[in-house]
Every structure is written in C-alpha cells, then in structure tokens.
Amino acid sequence: MTGILTTTILAFIMYIVLAGILIAKNSHRKGTFKAALLIFIFLFIIGSVSNYIILLPITVPNMVIANTGIALVGIFLLYGVTSVKTKKKKIGSYEAALGLVILLGVIAIPTVFVLGIFTVDDTYQSIDKQEVAEAKPLNKDDTPITVSPEFARNKVQKSMSVVPNTQFYDLGKLQVQRVGEDIVFVAPVEFTGLWKYFRGKETAGYFMISATDINAQPKFYDSKMKYTNSSYFNHNIERTIYAEFPNYIQSGEPQIEVDDDGKPWYVQTLYKPIGVTNKPDMKDMKVAVVDPVTSKTVAYDMNKAPDFIDSPLSSEMATDENNYFGKYVHGWLNSLFGKKDVKIPNDSGTESSVTPVFDENGDMYYFTDMASPKENIDSALGYTLINARTGELTYYNSKKNSGIMDSKGAKEIVNKEFPEKKWEGSMPILYNIDGNPTWVVNVLDPNGLFKKYAYIKAADSDFVVFGDTARETLESYRLALAQDPSNVEATGESALEEITGEVDRAIVTTQKAGQVIQFLLKGDKTVYTINAGKAPLSLFLQQGDKVKLKANIRDNGTGIVDTIEIEGLTE
Structure with a gap:
C-alpha cells in the first residue's frame, strides 16, 4: 500500500x-x-x-x-x-x-x-552486447530441448484432473528450467476467476514435465501458494512486487522457478527507465524473487540471483532487447529511413518471440534469428543468444553461411508439407548437424499434439527429413547428408575417426541422392556408408580391398565415411 x-x-x-x-x-x-x-x-x-x-x-x-x-x-x-x-x-x-x-x-x-x-539510442548503448563474425549453429547435444511448449501444455492440461478441486484452477505460464540434471517445463495451477479465488484462497501446486522426452508424462507437485499471478487484491504477485519496488518497471508476467528442494518461487524482471522516459536501461535491471507462501520479496542483481533461478531475465525483456539491438543500431531515424544494418527479430520463438535453450554448461540462453527488414526475403542474417542470467547479448552473423533460410521459411516448409492435415511447424531452432546449419522443427496438429520432427537443411529448402522420434530423424538426416552428392566437402566440425581394415562385403545402391556404397570391414560390424559423389572410385570397392578411411561413427552401429583411400586404386 x-x-x-x-x-x-x-x-x-x-x-x-x-x-x-x-x-x-x-x-x-x-x-x-x-x-x-x-x-x-x-x-x-x-x-x-x-x-x-x-x-x-x-x-x-x-x-x-x-x-x-x-x-x-x-x-x-x-x-x-x-x-x-x-x-x-x-x-x-x-x-x-x-x-x-x-x-x-x-x-x-x-x-x-x-x-x-x-532515447532509444541510449537503450541500445546500454545493452551488454558483442558480435561474432561467424555464425556457429548450436550443437544438438548441448541444447537438448526437443519438446515444444504447445505439446507440453496439451499433455499437462489432460492431467489437470489429478489436482484437488480442479474446477477452481487452470494451467499457468509454462517456464523451462533445469532441475538437477533434467531440463523441464514447470507450470503453476492458477485460479480461473475472482469467485474461485474467494473459494480456494490458495492454489494447489504446480506441474513438471520433461522438455527433452517426447514420451514423458507430467507430474503434479502439491505445494500450496497464497500469492500468485491469478490471486486478487494484495495476494496478487505483481501487486506484491509493486508494493516493494514502485519505482521499477516490471517486465512481462511473473513466472515460477523451483529450487532444489522442490519449493516454487515467483520470479520477475525489473528495470529502471532511462532519464525522463520509460525506455529500459539494460544496465540497471534486477530480479524480484517472491515467496508465494509468505509474500517475502527480495530483489537481486540479475547475475547474483540464487543459483536455482535459470532465467532472471524474462522472455519479454529478452524480446525487447532483441528489438532495440536489431532496429536501433544506428538510431531511430535510420530505423525508418535507409535502415542500414537494421535486423528484424523473427517471431517464431516459443516464449514472447524467443526460444530458451541450454548450453553444454547448463546455462540458459534465449535464441532468436534475425531477418532483413526488406519484405519477401526469407534468408537469415544471423541470430542472437541472450544469457538469461546476465542479459548479455551475442550476435552471430551468417555472412560465411549466407543464403540460409530463416525460421519463418523453415516453418512454412513444414506447413506446406501437410496442408490436408493442417499440421504446422513449431519451435524452429538452428542446429549444427555434422557441419551443416539445420533447422529442427516440431510438427504439431491443430490441437497441439506432437506428430513428427522435421530436419531441414538451412541452405537447401528441398532437403527435408521427417521422422517420428528425435533419434530416428537425426540418424535419417545424417544418412541423407552423407548420400547427398552436393555434400562433397568434409563434415567440418563432426568428430571423425581414422580407421584401417579389409573390406569383407560391399554393395552399391542407387537412391534419390545418387549412388551409395555400403560396406563392412573384417572384424567390424559397423555399416559404413559413402556417397559416390565424394569418392567416385569407391564404386569399384570389392571384397578383400584394403582401405584407410575417416568416418563419423554413430552409436547405432553405422558410420558415415568422409574420405577413403583404397589400396591399388587411390594410392
């Protein structure tokens, strides 16, 4: 008050x-x-x-x-x-x-x-930012979120019957976070209206569901909360935070994060405006942490927030940061006229136009790809990663990988594939698959139910592989890459092993991608595959040939050959 x-x-x-x-x-x-x-x-x-x-x-x-x-x-x-x-x-x-x-x-x-x-220029200058000359698409193993929020929400909604007095509640905002070693979605149950608030007085708890396992089922945790987003009067979370920090502006809707003991806390990003405006000062941001049982509220500098909080920076604030960074690189007038170096964030993200991902160290980032302000151009200029704990923005431009499609283009490819079923693409993320920039997209039906994965080569809109599981689709895509005659160069950053041996069996097949040679080595059960476009002389491979090769060995018993030397033919 x-x-x-x-x-x-x-x-x-x-x-x-x-x-x-x-x-x-x-x-x-x-x-x-x-x-x-x-x-x-x-x-x-x-x-x-x-x-x-x-x-x-x-x-x-x-x-x-x-x-x-x-x-x-x-x-x-x-x-x-x-x-x-x-x-x-x-x-x-x-x-x-x-x-x-x-x-x-x-x-x-x-x-x-x-x-x-x-003042927009001052806000742009206040962003902690850096630019990297070469865009390195995310590593699929380091950023393992594979379940779209729409699908996760749909599964949790179907489990609402386990909540006591379920007629009082609806599902709140989904928030992705790391709990222990698992990446999960967390969502509180919220009151459905004023009357239900008067009757219930406190909410029942929250749901948790894996963000990496498409087959996982949600689990409900009984943890009563008196101060929530859907509570009224002085029990409302935004009002609770405002009472303590009326001179700060709140960004977005408060979200819950769960500590190591399973206790939920409401988290909200706060910022001070610049000068006599309401424009955000990105150097003066805090995170308010509220105990939903006692209403005790503490504000921290974002990088000093408790360890269990993965995203002191809200997705709404990350979206604003992208907008200021992309549009006002040379000031307000340039954003309207000329538009030199202007980049427009795509709105394909899962949370306020951004998509949360985790790196190999377990740190959370917000991913957004950037497109040209010119209409009818669907190539990506690059992408940003915003550290969810510090707000630091890193822009990776794609000049070296010019011509790759943006996330909108990737979603449109999926949408056009199943027009009669009205399946649509969701949560496109740019990954590095064996040195190839690749859009990985969830395919959902109109009810938000997961149907397939789509792997789309970012530099070739016709190169698309669909599959029912993440592992199956990934391996099929990798095999298709190896069989693609246009892929005549090395797989770049993929891990290659040097192998020598004697050919035990070999076959040549003709596929859509061209002629493909598959063979076994004596004493080795790995099935090796190489495209004739990479090594034309491999078409003459036969039993007894001694070979020296470099291959990317998969854990499913296959090997994608990058280079091969055949004794007597290539030596």
Missing part, C-alpha cells in the same frame, strides 16, 4: 500547487478552500483505486501525465463549483489556471514522447 499511496500523492503535486494559488487569490477564501479540499479527497480516492488496479510505476513520464490529467480535472471542477458563487470579474484566475494546465499538457506530453524517441 505504501507504493500506491506514494504514487498517488506524487500525482497530485500540480493540483495542490495551483489550488493553493487560487485559494490565495480568491476573496471567498473559506469557500474555495473547502471546495478544493473536497475535490482533492474525491480525486484522491479515485486516483488511489485506479492506481491500485493499474499499478503505475513512479517514473517521470507517468508522473507528468498523471499530474496533468488530475490538475486539469481538479481545476475544472473547482472552477465549476466556485463560479456559481463568484462574480465574473473574479473568475480570471481560474481560467488562467485551466489555460496553464492545458498549455503544460500540450508542451510536456509531446516532449516526453519526443524524448522517448531519441
């Missing part, structure tokens, strides 16, 4: 000053004072209730607009009340006051708006 009262009082400064001047100048001072006081009380009550509902942060633009609006209404009411008892010659001061308020409003509000426009 302290924050609400403070904000409301600050919104009345202009009215109090002008009312005081009018009282001093009015010959009927006693009547004017009483009228001004009653109007103040009336407007103060309305202002307090309004602020209790909208939770107006204490910032310069907000206070300017609030003061102008309240002063205008207050002086107009005061003029209307006192003019009945005052002769015309005494009314000039009221008219002057009204004119002054209107003039200040005409000057101040546009000024704040204009300052906001020219």
